[in-house]
Amino acid sequence: MALFFSLIKFFMATPNNNSPELDAAYWNLQYQQQLTGWDMGTVSPPLKAYIDQLTDRSIRLLIPGCGYAHEAEYLLQLGFQNITLIDISSEACQTLQEKFKDQTAIKILNEDFFEHKGQYDLILEQTFFCALNPQFRSLYPRMIHNLLAKKGKLVGLFFTIEFMKSGPPFGGSTDYYAHLFYPYFESKVFKPCYNSHPKRQGSELYVILKPKLCTVSTFSQVKT
Ligand SMILES: C[S@@+](CC[C@H](N)C(=O)[O-])C[C@H]1O[C@@H](n2cnc3c(N)ncnc32)[C@H](O)[C@@H]1O
Numbered sequence: 001m002a003l004f005f006s007l008i009k010f011f012m013a014t015p016n017n018n019s020p021e022l023d024a025a026y027w028n029l030q031y032q033q034q035l036t037g038w039d040m041g042t043v044s045p046p047l048k049a050y051i052d053q054l055t056d057r058s059i060r061l062l063i064p065g066c067g068y069a070h071e072a073e074y075l076l077q078l079g080f081q082n083i084t085l086i087d088i089s090s091e092a093c094q095t096l097q098e099k100f101k102d103q104t105a106i107k108i109l110n111e112d113f114f115e116h117k118g119q120y121d122l123i124l125e126q127t128f129f130c131a132l133n134p135q136f137r138s139l140y141p142r143m144i145h146n147l148l149a150k151k152g153k154l155v156g157l158f159f160t161i162e163f164m165k166s167g168p169p170f171g172g173s174t175d176y177y178a179h180l181f182y183p184y185f186e187s188k189v190f191k192p193c194y195n196s197h198p199k200r201q202g203s204e205l206y207v208i209l210k211p212k213l214c215t216v217s218t219f220s221q222v223k224t
Contacts, residue, residue: 021133022131022132022133022168023088024088024089024090024112027087027088027089027091027092028089028090028091030089031089031091031092031095032091036067036068038067038127038131038169039067039068039070040070040197040199041070042070042197043070043071043073043074044070044071044126044157044197045195045196045197046157046193046195046196046204046206047071047124047126047155047156047157048071048074049195050155050208051071051074051075051078054080054122057078057079057080057081058081058082059080059082059121059122060082060084060118060119060120060121060122060149061075061080061082061083061084061120061121061122061123061124062083062084062085062086062118062120062122062123062124062147063083063084063085063086063123063124063126064086064113064116064123064125064128065086065087065088065113065127065128065129065131065132066085066086066087066092066096066128067087067092067127068092068095068096068099069085069096069099069100071124071126072085072096072100072106073099076100076103076105076106080105081105082105083105083106083107084106084107084109084118084120085106085107085108085109086109086111086113086116087108087109087110088110088111088112088113089110090110093108093109093110096108113128113143114136114139114143116143116147118147119147119148119149119152120147120148120149120152121148121149121151121152121153122152122153122155123144123147123148123152123153123154123155123156124155124156125154125155125156125157125158125207126156126157127157127169129156129158130158130159130167130168130169130170130171130172131167131168131169131170132168132170134167134170137180138180140180141180141181141183141184141185142184144184145184145185145211145212145214148211150211150213151210152210152211153188153208153209153210154185154207154208154209155207155208155209156206156207157193157196157200157204157205157206157207158172158177158204158205158207159171159172159203159204159205160172160173160174160177160192160203160204160205161203174190174192174205177190177205177207178190181207181209183212183214184211184212184214185209185210185211185212186209186210186211186212187207187208187209188208188209188210189206189207189208190205190206190207190208190209191205191206192204192205192206193205193206194206
């Protein structure tokens with residue numbers, strides 16, 4: 001399946017457009033130049049609130065496009081034992097290796113999310129989807145669906161504004177996300193976020209999504 005996503009990504013990529021290729025080199029440069037304006041320096045308040053009510057510390061957790069992974073620090077403090085972090089940037093991953101040295105509860109993978117294989121009970125989304133080349137957005141729900149266990153959940157935040165400058169970040173709308181996710185997920189929560197970080201107040205959708213039992217035809221119906 002990971003090969004399938006890589007191939008689709010390869011064929012969907014359109015060279016010679018005006019936006020930069022959002023690859024490892026691009027993200028490494030952002031980290032090297034400390035252009036990390038997205039970094040809140042702390043666990044995202046809505047994700048903290050969600051994490052706070054979890055009781056099972058052994059669940060398999062994934063944070064894709066984790067950056068400096070403040071959520072993982074918080075999860076560690078609470079005693080979660082099985083946390084996987086993925087980031088395409090080796091710069092970010094080196095920082096994480098230092099930060100989480102000797103922490104057996106944390107696995108750090110320097111790889112493209114779309115090439116990842118695994119099975120998780122909970123995937124946390126925080127400013128990763130908005131960083132993707134919009135051409136690849138339709139792959140995201142399929143990939144998340146594929147990585148979640150039957151009773152797993154995607155919990156996260158999505159920007160409901162459009163940005164003045166060309167992205168990343170790339171924005172979106174509630175209707176757009178509904179169109180993207182509803183073919184694959186049952187929505188438990190899908191509403192404006194009331195407890196966003198102060199800098200993001202009024203600009204985020206908070207979602208808790210559970211995978212539907214998708215058939216092959218469901219997958220082929222969704223436009224790429
Ligand atoms: C805007 S930053 C957000 C980082 C972190 N989630 C946060 O909120 O602080 C996006 C992150 O996604 C990573 N990234 C971008 N494309 C990726 C991909 N295809 N696979 C894995 N990581 C990716 C970048 O290296 C970067 O660390």
